[in-house]
Amino acid sequence: MLSTREKILQTAEALLSEQGIASTSLREITRHAEVNLAAVNYHFGNKQQLVFEVFQCRLDALNNERLQLLDEVIGNSDKISLEAVLRALIYPALMLSRDTEKGGSRFVKLIARLYAENNKELHTFLANHYGHVMKRFAITIQTILPDMPSQELRWQLDFVIGALTYVMADFSGHFSKSGKPKLDAISEADRLVAFAAAGMRSFQPRSAQTDLFVATDNKTQQTTTNQT
C-alpha cells in the first residue's frame, strides 16, 4: 500500500503533465488519489511545492543519466570528441521527451510549463539541480575547445539548451499549419548534436567575424570581450 504522500505524487504527475498546472485543481488530484484535500497542504505546503517535488525525482534521474554518459565518454578515450559530449547532454533529454510509455513525454511538457512561470523559487531550484551538471559539461568542453573563453562557452551552452528545450517540448509544430512529420528521437538528437557542434567549433576571437553582416544604422558594432 502506498503512503498518502506517494499517492498524491503519482496522481499529481499524471494529471499535471496531462492537463497543465493551472487547469489541474488540487481537488481533482486528491479525488483521483483517493485522499483528503487537506493532505496536500499538510505534506507539501502548497500547490507550487507539490509541483516542484513532482518533477524533482524525474529531473534528478535525467541529470544522473547525463552525467553517467559523460563519465563513459571521458573514460573511454583520451581524445574526447565534442559530438560525444554534446550527445551525453542531449540524448537522455530527447529520449525522455519521446518516451510515451513511462510518461516521459508528459513530464517534459510539465517542465516546459514550469519554465514559463519564471519565478524566483524556480530560479534557485534549477540552479541547485541543473547547475553542477552544466558546469561539468562546460569544463569538459573546455578541454576540447581550449581557445574558447569560458563566458563564450556559457552563452553557446545556453543556445544549445534553448534549442533542446524547444524541440523537447515539441513546440516545433507551432509555426506550420500542416504540422511536420515526426522523426524518431535518435535522428532528431543527432541533428541537434551536429548543429550544436558546428556552431561551437565556429567560434573565433572577435574581429574576423563581423564582416559579413549587412550594416544597419543601429548602434555601432561595439563588441567588447572582457575575457581571454
Added chain:
Amino acid sequence: MLSTREKILQTAEALLSEQGIASTSLREITRHAEVNLAAVNYHFGNKQQLVFEVFQCRLDALNNERLQLLDEVIGNSDKISLEAVLRALIYPALMLSRDTEKGGSRFVKLIARLYAENNKELHTFLANHYGHVMKRFAITIQTILPDMPSQELRWQLDFVIGALTYVMADFSGHFSKSGKPKLDAISEADRLVAFAAAGMRSFQPRSAQTDLFVATDNKTQQTTTNQT
C-alpha cells in the same frame, strides 16, 4: 481619453507580463484600468482571448520588422549572406527583449509564459501569425544553401528559434547561482547569428556525419529523408 477597450489592453499588458498570467486576476486589471470587471468579458470574451489580443499587436510589429529587414537584405545585394538573413530573424526579437523603456522586455516574458501553455488555440494562433514569416525565411535560406533538404532546414530553423526564445526570455541565468554578466543585445544577437550560421552550414548529406559518435546499443541509425 482612451476607450475602455484600450485601457484594458494597456493595463493588461503591463500587469500580465510583470506578474505572469496565472498570478494576474481580471479584477486586478480592471481595478488598475478603472473600468468595470464585466467590461473584460464584453470586449474580449474571456481571459485567454484578452491575453492573446494583448500580444497580437506586439507580435505583428515584431514580425513586420523582421520581414522589412529581410526585404532590405534581399534587395541590397544579389549575393545574400546567410548571416544577414539570420540577423533579420534574430535582431528585432533580441532588441525587443532588451528594451526596457517601451516595455519590450516585459512583453517578451509574456510570450515565454504563453509558450508553455501549449494549448490548441495557441497552436493555431502562432501558425497564423508566425507561419508566413518563417516560411519566407526558409525560402530565402534555401536559395543560399541549395543542397539542404527543406525538411532539414525546418529542423534547423526550429533549433534557432528555440535558442532565440531561450535567450530572449532570459532563462540563461537559471543554471548558475552567480548569474551571468549581461551582454548588450547586439553582441548577444551577433553571437547567436554566428552560432546558427555555422550550424546550418555544417549540414552534409547523411553518412559522413555519424562516425564521431560513441556507439550506444540503441536503435539502428535509420535516417530516412523523404525530400530533396
Added chain:
DNA sequence: GTCTATACAATGATAGAC
C-alpha cells in the same frame, strides 16, 4: 452598442477537532 451591478460555482488555503 456600452457599461454596470450582482450572482455563481470552483479554487487554493487554513484552522481546529479527532
Added chain:
DNA sequence: GTCTATCATTGTATAGAC
C-alpha cells in the same frame, strides 16, 4: 496524520441601466 468546515478569491455569466 487525517479529516471536516470554512474562508477569501478566482473566472465567468446574466440581467438591466444608459
